[in-house]
Structures are given as structure tokens and as C-alpha cells.
Amino acid sequence: MNNTLNNIKKVMFVFLICFIGLVSYMTYFEMIVGPSVVNNGHNRRTWIRRNEVLRGTIYDRNGDALTKSEPINSETQKREYTGGAVFSHILGYVDQKYGITGLERKYDTDLMTTDIKDSLKSLILNKGRSKKKVGNGVKTTLDMATQKTAYDLLGDNRGAVVVLNPKTGAVIAMVSKPSFDPNNLEDSWSAINKDSSRPLLNRATAGLYPPGSTFKTVTAISALENMPNAQNRTIQDTGSVQIGPDYALHNYNGEVLGTLNLYQAYTHSSNVYFGTLALDLGNNTLKNTAEKFFFNKSIPTDGIPVEASHFPTLKSYEKGSIAQSGIGQSSVLASPLQMAVVTSTIANDGVMMKPHLVTSVITSSGKLVKTISPESAGQIISSNTADIMKNMMKSVVDNGTGSGAYINGIEVAGKTGTADNQVMGAGSPPHSWFIGFAPYDDPQVAIAVIVENGGQGGKAAATIASQVISTALRR
Numbered sequence: 001m002n003n004t005l006n007n008i009k010k011v012m013f014v015f016l017i018c019f020i021g022l023v024s025y026m027t028y029f030e031m032i033v034g035p036s037v038v039n040n041g042h043n044r045r046t047w048i049r050r051n052e053v054l055r056g057t058i059y060d061r062n063g064d065a066l067t068k069s070e071p072i073n074s075e076t077q078k079r080e081y082t083g084g085a086v087f088s089h090i091l092g093y094v095d096q097k098y099g100i101t102g103l104e105r106k107y108d109t110d111l112m113t114t115d116i117k118d119s120l121k122s123l124i125l126n127k128g129r130s131k132k133k134v135g136n137g138v139k140t141t142l143d144m145a146t147q148k149t150a151y152d153l154l155g156d157n158r159g160a161v162v163v164l165n166p167k168t169g170a171v172i173a174m175v176s177k178p179s180f181d182p183n184n185l186e187d188s189w190s191a192i193n194k195d196s197s198r199p200l201l202n203r204a205t206a207g208l209y210p211p212g213s214t215f216k217t218v219t220a221i222s223a224l225e226n227m228p229n230a231q232n233r234t235i236q237d238t239g240s241v242q243i244g245p246d247y248a249l250h251n252y253n254g255e256v257l258g259t260l261n262l263y264q265a266y267t268h269s270s271n272v273y274f275g276t277l278a279l280d281l282g283n284n285t286l287k288n289t290a291e292k293f294f295f296n297k298s299i300p301t302d303g304i305p306v307e308a309s310h311f312p313t314l315k316s317y318e319k320g321s322i323a324q325s326g327i328g329q330s331s332v333l334a335s336p337l338q339m340a341v342v343t344s345t346i347a348n349d350g351v352m353m354k355p356h357l358v359t360s361v362i363t364s365s366g367k368l369v370k371t372i373s374p375e376s377a378g379q380i381i382s383s384n385t386a387d388i389m390k391n392m393m394k395s396v397v398d399n400g401t402g403s404g405a406y407i408n409g410i411e412v413a414g415k416t417g418t419a420d421n422q423v424m425g426a427g428s429p430p431h432s433w434f435i436g437f438a439p440y441d442d443p444q445v446a447i448a449v450i451v452e453n454g455g456q457g458g459k460a461a462a463t464i465a466s467q468v469i470s471t472a473l474r475r
Contacts, residue, residue: 051075056111056135056364058091058103060144061170066091071132083144085179086151089202090142090171090357093182098189103138103357106303111135115363134364140357141170149471150175153464158197158452160204161464162340163472166437166446168374169344169353171304172472174337176203206307208333209450212419213401213458214433215328216274217342217389220266222281222289224385231388234261237272247320249275249327252418252456266392267400269416271327278326283314286325292380293342293352295334300377302356309334329420336448339435343414344446346393347437350386352377394440402434404462407470411440414447414465416458429453434461438469445472 054077055069066087068080079094081087092102100108114133150161154177163173180192180199192199201207223230237257240250251257251271257264265273278286290311291297299306310333314321324330337355345352354375361369381389393413396402401416414436421428432454437446447465454460 050112051077053112053114053133053135055079055094056113057137058107058111059137059139060142060147061140061172061359062144063139064144066140066142066144081182083148084183085181086148086175087142088179088182089176089204090140090174091182093185095185098185103140107138107358107361110138110361110369115365115367115369136369137362137364137366138358139360139362141165141168141172141359142174142357143172143472145474146173146468146472147175149173150464150468151177151179153467154451157454157460158203159450159454159461160207160336160448161468162204162336162448163468164340164344164353164355164446166344166347166353166443169355170359170374171355171357172445173468174204174357176201176207203450204336205304206335207450208307208309208335209431209433209452210332210419210421211328211334211339212417212431212433213269213271213274213328214339214342214415214417214435214448215332215334216266216269216326217346217393217415217435218290218293219274219277219281219286219326220262220392221346221381221385221389222286223262223277224388225289225381226281226285231262233277234259235265235273235276237265237270239272241272241276241323243275243279243319243323249320249323263392263395266415267395269396269401274326275323278323279319281326283312283316283318283322283325286322287311287313290332293338293345294377295338299338299341300354300375302354302358302372302375304337304355304357306337307335309338328417336450338448339433340446340448343393343435343437343448345380346386346389347413347443347446348386349383350379350381352380390440393436397436401457402436402462404459405434405436405466405469407438407466410438410469410473412436412438412466412469413440414462416462418456418458421453424453429455432456432458432460432462434458434465436465436469438473445469 057065058067069077071077092104094100094104112135150173161175178197178199237260239254239256240248242248257270295309295311312331321330325332354377358372360371397405397412397414402414405412405414417433419431432451435448437443449461449465451460
């Protein structure tokens with residue numbers, strides 16, 4: 001009898017374990033796995049449900065349509081991207097075979113949701129006849145004219161342009177080239193994926209480059225916030241500085257700039273000054289300043305995926321690398337969005353605003369569903385430091401290396417960058433950078449431009465920035 005009871009208990013225990021395991025798995029699948037399966041871009045049931053509603057429109061900030069949808073039959077619809085390759089990295093694409101990316105993915109639910117009141121009104125007006133339901137629309141921060149100008153000016157170059165409103169963090173333009181046309185992916189998908197220039201890569205957010213002399217902006221900020229009397233610190237720039245027995249840091253072409261303070265060194269982009277400054281600051285201090293701007297972290301954004309920029313941890317004896325890091329070389333890497341955020345923060349009196357792409361969701365008839373408000377990421381640097389940097393950046397355009405960004409009637413502030421790289425092998429032409437903002441007295445736009453292998457001095461990037469800023473300000 002006892003043996004029978006023990007056997008029953010053992011069987012019951014086994015069934016209990018199996019039951020608990022089954023319940024646990026079902027709970028895990030329902031709570032964790034289920035939502036990802038349901039929302040998977042290749043889920044056929046989701047596509048059937050999605051095509052019951054004509055997908056909503058994505059607009060630029062002025063209400064110009066960036067997408068259109070038209071029904072093909074009861075089960076399919078055609079999605080058209082009016083700007084073609086110009087907006088592809090931001091908007092992404094929605095395709096039954098290739099999935100969903102970009103804003104199409106982030107706002108997929110909104111674009112598939114219809115307003116009940118609008119549906120009932122349509123039913124009444126059509127005397128009970130069913131009419132295709134239309135999803136909500138998404139209004140972005142993007143400006144079509146600025147986006148197209150940036151895209152056209154990059155021409156056949158590889159590179160990126162990011163334009164922000166420093167007061168709100170709104171992304172006015174975000175261009176990456178080479179690009180791809182999200183219309184008719186079936187015909188171009190194979191060629192896109194075989195292209196060695198990687199047109200699917202959003203260089204604006206996921207392209208990591210040595211920032212070159214644009215990073216001297218961060219080094220200058222670190223000095224202003226950590227070194228007493230930093231503005232009056234002078235050195236004798238003889239064109240090069242010996243760092244250890246085996247390495248010397250040179251200015252471009254060995255240019256001798258003489259006695260320099262911080263303001264003059266920044267205006268004329270002295271490698272000697274900023275390499276020496278990085279050594280005096282030390283790796284820890286400079287790294288801490290870089291990380292205030294979210295190097296080595298994820299930049300806080302409203303759903304924009306951004307590759308983390310990198311600032312190295314170096315030993316005190318790695319003096320050559322420390323000096324190089326102060327001029328944006330060594331292993332320092334930054335995305336164009338990262339550098340746009342740096343200059344935007346300066347322009348906004350030291351307050352960083354989170355970059356965002358959408359302002360509101362509206363019904364197909366234009367009624368407001370929800371608003372996405374600007375958000376601050378905090379006071380990154382003091383307003384006093386920001387004021388000093390603004391003045392120094394203005395001097396770069398007025399009197400220094402950034403003259404290519406000059407605009408008649410608009411005071412532009414900025415910093416050029418020349419970034420050595422090995423992209424095309426040893427001796428590759430340097431990347432051309434420009435970061436800046438305008439107008440100086442009341443900044444409305446902040447910009448970062450990189451032209452891959454664009455040449456020495458940042459001229460190529462500065463020239464693009466000048467025209468993009470003019471378009472954004474409509475001057």
C-alpha cells in the first residue's frame with residue numbers, strides 16, 4: 001500500500017513539474033516571445049491585418065507628403081516614397097518581403113490605426129457603403145527643402161549631413177550617401193546588397209569616423225571647465241612638438257603659428273596647442289568631458305537608433321595617443337549626429353536637447369491624436385563655457401579655417417576638421433568635416449557635415465554647410 005502511494009506521489013510530482021513547465025513556457029511565450037512574433041515584419045497574419053487599412057501618410061514639418069499609399073486589391077497596397085532616395089534612411093521602408101525599417105517601423109501601429117469617428121462619418125456620408133479605412137498620419141520635424149539641398153550638395157560623395165534645431169532637438173535634415181530608392185525594392189535589392197559602398201548604412205547615425213579637428217571643440221571645453229585661467233594659457237607653436245623620443249605631433253604642413261592662447265589656437269586649429277592641452281588635461285579628464293556629450297554611451301533620442309561614439313581609455317605613458325586624442329585622432333570615433341549634438345548643445349547655452357524626428361500623430365482628416373514634445377537631456381556644460389565657445393567658433397568662420405562656411409548677412413559659427421584615415425588604404429585623402437550653428441546671436445540651426453575623403457582643411461564640408469544653412473534659414 002505504501003509503495004503504491006509513493007508511486008502515485010512520484011507520478012503526481014512529475015505531472016506537477018510538467019504542468020509548471022508548460023504554464024511557465026506559455027507565460028514566457030505570451031509575454032516575451034509573442035509580441036515580437038506578432039510585430040515581426042514577416043508575420044503573414046500581421047500583413048493581412050495591415051492591408052485592411054490604407055497605410056497613413058508621413059509628412060514633413062510643412063505638411064508635404066513624404067509617402068503615399070494606394071490599394072491594389074483587397075489584400076495588398078502600394079507604398080510610394082515621394083522623395084525616393086532622399087529620405088530613405090530616415091523613413092525606411094515597408095515591404096512584405098523585406099520587412100519594415102526606420103520611421104515606418106517605429107510608427108507602424110499608428111500608421112495602421114484608424115479613427116473610429118472618422119470611419120463612422122465616412123460610413124454615414126457614403127450611405128452605408130464601406131470605404132477603405134485610412135490609417136493615422138505622422139508629422140515629422142523634417143524640412144523637405146533642406147533635406148533635398150543637403151542631398152544634392154553631397155553629390156557623388158560618400159558622407160552625411162545632420163541639421164538640428166538646437167532649441168528643441170528637432171531633426172531638420174538627416175542625409176546619408178550613398179543612398180537607395182525604397183520604391184520597387186524587388187528590382188533593386190540584389191544590387192543594393194552587392195554594392196561595396198553600403199547604401200543601406202545610415203552614415204548620419206551609424207557611420208563612425210575620426211572627428212579630426214572638430215573634436216578640438218570638446219578638448220577646449222574640457223580645458224575651460226577643468227583648468228584655471230584656461231583662456232590665457234599660452235604656448236609657443238613652432239610647427240611641431242616632440243612627445244617622447246619616437247614621436248612628434250605636427251601642424252598641417254608644419255605651419256608655425258607662434259605664440260598662441262586658447263582662442264587663437266582654436267581659430268587657426270593648432271595641432272601643437274591642442275595635443276599639448278590634451279597631455280596637460282590627461283586622459284581621464286578629457287574622457288570625462290567627452291562622456292558628458294555621450295561618447296561611449298547611447299545618445300538619448302526619441303527612438304532614433306544611434307551607434308555609440310568612442311573615446312579611448314589610455315594609460316598615462318601612452319602620451320602620443322593622448323595627444324592625438326585631443327585633436328580627434330588616435331582611436332576617437334564619432335558619428336555625424338554625435339558632432340551635431342555637440343555643436344547644438346553649445347548653441348543652446350550648454351543645454352542638450354534630445355534629437356527627435358516626430359512632432360505629432362494625426363488622423364487621416366487632420367485631427368490631433370498625440371503630440372511628441374521636445375525633451376532636455378540636461379545642462380551638459382555651463383552657459384559661460386558655451387558663450388566662450390560660441391565666440392571662438394564665430395572667429396573660426398570670420399578669421400580662421402572655416403571661411404568656406406561664410407554666408408553674407410548671416411553670422412555663422414563653426415569648426416572645420418581634417419580627419420586622417422585608412423579607408424582607401426595608406427595615404428587616403430582625409431575626411432572633410434564641418435560643425436557649426438547660425439545665426440550667431442539667436443541660433444536656429446546646428447549642423448554637422450562630413451565628406452568622406454573630401455580633402456584637407458574642411459573646405460568641402462564647410463562649403464556644403466554654408467548652402468544648407470542658407471536653405472534651412474531661407475535666406
